[in-house]
Amino acid sequence: MVTKQVIKTLYKQFKRPPKTPDELNIALLFDYAMDNHGIFIDENNLYIGSVDPSSPFATIELKRVHEIVEFEKVIAIVLPTSIVFLNKENSDVHIHLRLDDDEPTMWQRIKSAVKGA
Numbered sequence: 001m002v003t004k005q006v007i008k009t010l011y012k013q014f015k016r017p018p019k020t021p022d023e024l025n026i027a028l029l030f031d032y033a034m035d036n037h038g039i040f041i042d043e044n045n046l047y048i049g050s051v052d053p054s055s056p057f058a059t060i061e062l063k064r065v066h067e068i069v070e071f072e073k074v075i076a077i078v079l080p081t082s083i084v085f086l087n088k089e090n091s092d093v094h095i096h097l098r099l100d101d102d103e104p105t106m107w108q109r110i111k112s113a114v115k116g117a
Contacts, residue, residue, distance in 0.1 A: 021062035
């Protein structure tokens with residue numbers, strides 16, 4: 001099950017993309033999401049057919065993908081400020097957007113430290 005803590009861990013664990021998209025576990029998408037989500041990949045982009053074409057998540061640049069992770073019922077595509085969850089059993093898609101208040105920025109921490117002094 002994907003909880004808030006698991007999501008937080010994904011962002012923390014996969015802060016940076018791999019050196020090349022070849023290092024991503026793209027096979028997971030073809031094993032579990034191709035039929036339900038109309039996955040297509042070219043040299044630079046990942047296309048998700050189950051996402052509305054007007055959505056910014058319908059086409060994702062591979063260089064922006066930090067990791068692809070398998071869970072029991074979903075495949076997670078970890079991006080810098082969001083995670084796309086593709087259901088393995090149907091065409092449901094859920095997107096988590098990382099909000100600024102999830103983790104304070106360096107500037108926010110400095111301001112907080114100065115205020116407390």
